[in-house]
Amino acid sequence: MSADVSDLSLVRRVQGGDKGAFDALVRKYQHKLVKLVMRYVRNPAEAEDIAQEAFIKAYRALPQFRGDSAFYTWLYRIAINTAKNAVVSRDRSPIEYNIDRSSDAAEESYDMQGRMKDSETPEGLVLTDEIRRTVNAAIEALPEDLKTAIVLRELDGLSYEEIAAAMDCPVGTVRSRIFRAREAIDRRLREVFEGGLGRTEDLG
Amino acid sequence: MNEELDSQLSAMFDNELPAAECELLARRLSRDEDLKARWSRYAAIGATIRAEGGLRLNSNLAVRVNNAISAEPAVVVAKAIEPSREKTRNATLRWLMPLGGVALAASVAAASILFLRYESPVPPVAQSLPATSNQTLVAKNAAPAAPDSYTVPKTLPRRSIVPSTQLANYVVAHSEFSSPVNRRNLLSAFMATESGTAGAPSGSDEPNEDVTDDAKSPH
Numbered sequence: 001m002s003a004d005v006s007d008l009s010l011v012r013r014v015q016g017g018d019k020g021a022f023d024a025l026v027r028k029y030q031h032k033l034v035k036l037v038m039r040y041v042r043n044p045a046e047a048e049d050i051a052q053e054a055f056i057k058a059y060r061a062l063p064q065f066r067g068d069s070a071f072y073t074w075l076y077r078i079a080i081n082t083a084k085n086a087v088v089s090r091d092r093s094p095i096e097y098n099i100d101r102s103s104d105a106a107e108e109s110y111d112m113q114g115r116m117k118d119s120e121t122p123e124g125l126v127l128t129d130e131i132r133r134t135v136n137a138a139i140e141a142l143p144e145d146l147k148t149a150i151v152l153r154e155l156d157g158l159s160y161e162e163i164a165a166a167m168d169c170p171v172g173t174v175r176s177r178i179f180r181a182r183e184a185i186d187r188r189l190r191e192v193f194e195g196g197l198g199r200t201e202d203l204g
Numbered sequence: 205m206n207e208e209l210d211s212q213l214s215a216m217f218d219n220e221l222p223a224a225e226c227e228l229l230a231r232r233l234s235r236d237e238d239l240k241a242r243w244s245r246y247a248a249i250g251a252t253i254r255a256e257g258g259l260r261l262n263s264n265l266a267v268r269v270n271n272a273i274s275a276e277p278a279v280v281v282a283k284a285i286e287p288s289r290e291k292t293r294n295a296t297l298r299w300l301m302p303l304g305g306v307a308l309a310a311s312v313a314a315a316s317i318l319f320l321r322y323e324s325p326v327p328p329v330a331q332s333l334p335a336t337s338n339q340t341l342v343a344k345n346a347a348p349a350a351p352d353s354y355t356v357p358k359t360l361p362r363r364s365i366v367p368s369t370q371l372a373n374y375v376v377a378h379s380e381f382s383s384p385v386n387r388r389n390l391l392s393a394f395m396a397t398e399s400g401t402a403g404a405p406s407g408s409d410e411p412n413e414d415v416t417d418d419a420k421s422p423h
Contacts, residue, residue, distance in 0.1 A: 004219060005219055005221070005222075005223045005226050006217070006221055006226045006229075006230070007219060008226075009226040009227050009229075009230035010230050010233070010234070013230050013231065013234055014279055015279055015280070015281040016281070017278040017279065017280045018231075018234050018278075019270075019273055019274065019278060020233075020240075021230060021233070021234040022273060022279075023234070023270050024230075024234055024240060024243060026265070026266045026269045026270070027240060027243055027266045028217065028243065028247050029247075030247065030263065030265045030266055030269075031247055031248070031250070031251035031261070032251075034259055034263070034265065035259060044259065044260055048265050051265060052265060052268050052269055052272065055273075056269065056273060056276075059273050060276065060279075062281075063280075063281045124262055127261075127262040128259075128260050131248060131252065131261040131262065132252050132261065135248070135249055135252040136252065139253065150253065151253060153218060154249070154250045154254060155254055159220070160215075160218065175211065175214070175220065178214060178215075178218065179214040179215070182214050182246055182249060183210065183214075185249050186242065186245050186246070186249065189245050189248070189249070
């Protein structure tokens with residue numbers, strides 16, 4: 001299976017004039033891109049502004065995208081250049097930190113620093129926390145095989161084939177487990193939004 | 205919502221859906237807001253599992269980008285080809301390219317025939333018709349006996365540059381399946397045959413008469 005086949009389908013649609021397909025690409029990669037930009041700027045709001053600029057640049061440059069590399073790799077390069085330029089233009093030094101750190105204390109510390117500079121509303125902060133709590137609780141409630149499959153996929157970035165080898169089951173079973181895990185989590189997540197917390201801002 | 209569709213969406217999110225299914229789902233995803241919302245939640249689930257601290261999971265970034273590009277002209281790439289069409293085009297090219305080569309080879313062969321027939325000088329009739337050994341001997345013997353006798357060859361009418369249609373068609377058809385060497389041999393044979401047939405009607409009288417006269421004169 002090509003590593004980029006679904007992204008390429010969406011890219012081809014955008015290249016054919018379908019802006020809705022680009023929206024799908026933005027929704028898929030927005031978190032990863034903001035996280036990437038946050039290596040250069042600490043403030044999440046500023047990182048989002050830079051990510052927005054990177055997405056728009058990518059949209060304008062899409063006619064030149066030929067699919068020689070994966071779409072995300074290409075987008076990644078645009079975002080890094082945009083972030084570096086933003087840092088230079090604002091006369092700031094890039095902030096490097098290890099995004100893979102998993103220490104809760106370090107994460108908490110970072111969150112506090114980021115939030116202190118963030119202009120987000122209190123409702124927005126509450127909603128983000130609620131989403132995190134809901135997702136984490138839903139994952140904890142998953143049967144072990146579903147939890148393992150979704151974690152190997154999302155946290156470790158393994159392909160279905162690699163997960164199948166790791167879990168000693170067919171690829172079709174992996175696909176089914178990941179889908180069922182997502183469905184179980186999504187069911188709870190929808191309740192959060194339908195409950196009113198997500199009324200002011202789109203999750204998109 | 206259709207469970208199979210959701211399962212496909214999940215696999216597509218992971219870039220694990222077959223290309224043919226991706227095309228159909230990509231079209232639907234770009235238009236269906238419910239499907240897009242689910243797609244967004246899948247992204248948020250992934251970000252939470254990866255413990256991407258500092259991110260605003262309720263960010264309206266996608267809405268902002270969408271608003272910004274709505275003011276932009278649509279991206280239209282002239283060569284934007286959907287994967288299935290691309291495959292079809294490649295398959296077609298795979299068949300057409302050898303046929304194109306054959307057609308080119310046939311054209312070159314036909315042009316060569318026309319060129320050679322037009323450019324080659326009309327061979328002397330005596331040379332074009334192989335003399336028999338007796339005739340040659342007679343001619344050699346007769347030459348000293350009739351020193352004043354010579355024949356001014358008549359100017360033969362120029363042969364038509366248009367080859368025999370039947371033969372030309374045959375050569376063209378043959379060139380599709382033959383190697384260059386075979387094709388050259390066939391062309392040579394064709395030229396020889398054409399020379400013979402073209403020379404016979406117009407030159408058959410005069411050379412024969414000359415030879416006959418030369419041969420008869422001493423006797």
